[in-house]
Amino acid sequence: MKRNEIIKYIDDIKDPKKFLEYCKKYHEEEDVDIAYLVSRNVISKNPDNISFILAGAKLIIITWNALRFQRLPKGVRESLENDIREAYTESKLDLKKIKGERLENLSLSDDDLKKTIKKIFQEFSSKKSIGFTGASKILHLLNPYLFMMWDYNIREAYHKLHTKNHELGDPDCYLEFLKQSQEIIKNNFK
Numbered sequence: 001m002k003r004n005e006i007i008k009y010i011d012d013i014k015d016p017k018k019f020l021e022y023c024k025k026y027h028e029e030e031d032v033d034i035a036y037l038v039s040r041n042v043i044s045k046n047p048d049n050i051s052f053i054l055a056g057a058k059l060i061i062i063t064w065n066a067l068r069f070q071r072l073p074k075g076v077r078e079s080l081e082n083d084i085r086e087a088y089t090e091s092k093l094d095l096k097k098i099k100g101e102r103l104e105n106l107s108l109s110d111d112d113l114k115k116t117i118k119k120i121f122q123e124f125s126s127k128k129s130i131g132f133t134g135a136s137k138i139l140h141l142l143n144p145y146l147f148m149m150w151d152y153n154i155r156e157a158y159h160k161l162h163t164k165n166h167e168l169g170d171p172d173c174y175l176e177f178l179k180q181s182q183e184i185i186k187n188n189f190k
Contacts, residue, residue, distance in 0.1 A: 083128070
């Protein structure tokens, strides 16, 4: 997609009617919703228990990131559980700071908050078995009202709108994506 097409698309989804149309289209075409529902349900049963987090996070990575995950070397695939555990353990205190927060209510210009979000995202996305897309999905499962999921196509499209110098998919890129998502949310749920 070209920059102007992306801008038009984002402007379109700021209209609640268009937003709902796109949601409906997604649900008609996407056949892995059950994996999301099960993953989210497992984690929500006991969101502070690492066993529940591991079960839900592994399920979403193995199903919604299936193509990428299967292409990884066997040793990297086998490190998934340990990588999730390690990233969660390193991020646990930061995740607690923002527990229960909602994207539409946050001040994403607050330096401490930006640092916290980027640090958490970096911890998960730096794991080879998780990556950028997997990090956004796991973090969404941990706090679905704050962390937005993205995949390569979404990341690439939104990155074209970013004005800051950063790499595609890095923590700064994800923060910019959250800011853009926040604007869409605020427009649709006034």
